[in-house]
Amino acid sequence: MNASEPALIICPTCSTANRVPRDKLTAGGKCGRCGGALFDAHPVTLGTSNFEAHLSKSGIPLLVDFWAAWCGPCRQMAPAFEAAAAKLEPYVRLGKLDTEAEQAIAARFAIRSIPTTILFSGGKELARQSGAMPTNAIVNWIQSALRG
DSSP states (O other), rough: OOTEEEEEEOOTTTTEEEEGGGGGGGGBBOOOTTOOOOOOHHHHEOTTTTIIIIIIIIIIIIEEEEEEOOOHHHHHHHHHHHHHHHTTTSSSEEEETTTTTTTHHHHHTTSSSSEEEEEEEETEEEEEEEEEOOOHHHHHHHHHHHOO
């Protein structure tokens, strides 16, 4: 893959696909439609309206935190997942999916316990981990999964 070959980056604000040369991912960039930042070091809130775009159209891997507001370990892991976004972007998009609000999506991926994090690439599941993790464990797990 050529470093200047464009990657499709899904806007976290409006879900529009934007072509960005891979060697320019770290330069930031704005959405051609809404003008929002393509990366802001925060996980994207995922739901019915934007999940498929981030899952299937994106040219970078997607790490999803399946969580619920009532879950203590989910609340405990939230700051670590937020911090991981700053370390993994722009090469991995992080997203959070509320399993209570999006029960059909959670069922589609057989989420049985939360928090569960799943790494996707090209719409396919690459790795899955259940339980809360600190920031460094999240980052190391993703880097290992993508290498291997």
